[in-house]
Amino acid sequence: MKSDIVTNRITDILETKYPFVQAPMNWLTDANLVAAVANAGGLGIFGPNPGLTNMIHGIENHIEQMRQQIRQARKLTNKEFGINILVEDEPAIHMNGMLKVAFEEDIHYFAVVGEPNQNVYHKIKEHGGIIIARPLTPTVQNAQLAEKFGADIFVATGYDEGGILPQNGQGTFTVVPMIVDAVNIPVLAAGGINDRRAVKAAMNLGAAGVYVGSRLLVANEAPTASSTKEKIINGHFSDMGLVSHDQRSLLNKPMQTLATNYQLYNDGIKNDEIISKAGGLLPGMRLGKIDTGIISTNTGIDLIKEQTSVQQIIKELMED
Ligand SMILES: Cc1cc2nc3c(=O)[nH]c(=O)nc-3n(C[C@H](O)[C@H](O)[C@H](O)COP(=O)(O)O)c2cc1C
Structure with missing residues (x-):
């Protein structure tokens, strides 16, 4: 009999039905979207400024907004979801504030965007968190470093993506297998994954799952205008x-x-x-x-x- 649920290394780590991660997007990934992704069998991740329609100032206000959005998502789903952490150098007031609220609100999944940072990974691990490492420009070097520092999953993002682009111009089709060959941790493919053909291609290139942003911008539940x-x-x-x-x-x-x-x-x-x-x-x-x-x-x-x-x-x- 064909099994309904096929597990792999990503679904094992994320405890999701599908190896599907909703990529965090500034202003555009709020509680509704994150919870809808969780309910549909993927991992939803909060990006910066969720649920806002105007700029707010002060780190305390940003933290409080994130807390409210996390609590809102909890009302909409009983599944887990994650939060986007942007790596900053100390004093890292914004980053540390976001980590604090995430720990307080019992978040376990962290899309850590930026170069691998042992100190940040350590803080997350201390709280039993799962690290999805996503340098803006993935390279063999930063993938291996992320793995060494304890990342659980690495995102190989190609130039096809939306948002801030990788700075070396490498496309999804070549960066994914290059990273897959460089590390032992499972790799999510990102950049240009909009339909089933792309998912299959990504899996054929050795990815264990996908990290999808643009396609979700037009979902009913997305806060995009x-x-x-x-x-x-x-x-x-x-x-x-x-x-x-x-x-x-x-x-x-x-x-x-x-x-x-x-x-x-x-x-x-x-x-x-x-x-x-x-x-x-x-x-x-x-x-x-x-x-x-x-x-x-x-x-x-x-x-x-x-x-x-x-x-x-x-x-x-x-x-x-
Ligand atoms: C409109 C938009 C906003 C984004 N904002 C962020 C962000 O705030 N933080 C972040 O880590 N990545 C951001 N990204 C990148 C996504 O997290 C992800 O890497 C990318 O969307 C994956 O490629 P895809 O758009 O081809 O699916 C953004 C992407 C888009 C399209």
Whole structure:
């Protein structure tokens, strides 16, 4: 008889039905989405600014917001979920605040974004946490270091991804097997995974699971503005461009200007500042001001064709 549930190294570690992890996304991964992913058999992970529609200031307010969102998600699911930790150098006020609230609220899964950091990993391990290590630019060296420092899972992210791009330009198709060959811990593939074909390809490349962001932006439960969901669903890769050294966007008028300036002057840092001052992903993606802000997705935007529930998306990707 065919078993309903197939386990592998990722599902064993995460105790999920599927080796599917929802990638944290600034402003766009709130309690509703995280809980929906958990209920659908994956691991949901809180990114920064969950449940917010405006910028708030002060670390205490950010911590309190995260606490409320964690408690909200607990009301919506009895499954586990995780939190995004951005590695900072000491005094690391923001990072330590987020770790503290996560420990207090009994979170066990940590997507640790940044270079492997023994001190941070140690704090998480002391609390019995599971570390999903995700350097922005994965390399053989940082994968092996993450493993040495005690990471449980490593995310191999390729240049196809949405969000902040890896800085060496290596695509998902080559970075995944390179990392798989370099470490013994299980590897999640990230970057451009929008349908079942990509999941199968990732598994064929040796990944033990997938780490998916862009595809979930248009899920019913995602807090992405509905006009932005529509824009993504109708969007094409040919409508996108690099607006800085590490960000890609659909090209509305201001983003077209940034893309042109970037091509002409290669001044990505200045563009990053302009985008950040304008609120980053908040106006274009969360508030639906699609003609003003950055709208970031992966290179496979043409494959993101419909808005459905999280459950349907995960089933579509993972059923095989
Ligand atoms: C709109 C958007 C925002 C993101 N924000 C974050 C973030 O705040 N922190 C983070 O670690 N990664 C962030 N990412 C990257 C994702 O966690 C993940 O690496 C990526 O989405 C995977 O590739 P995919 O988009 O092709 O599925 C973001 C990605 C997107 C598309």
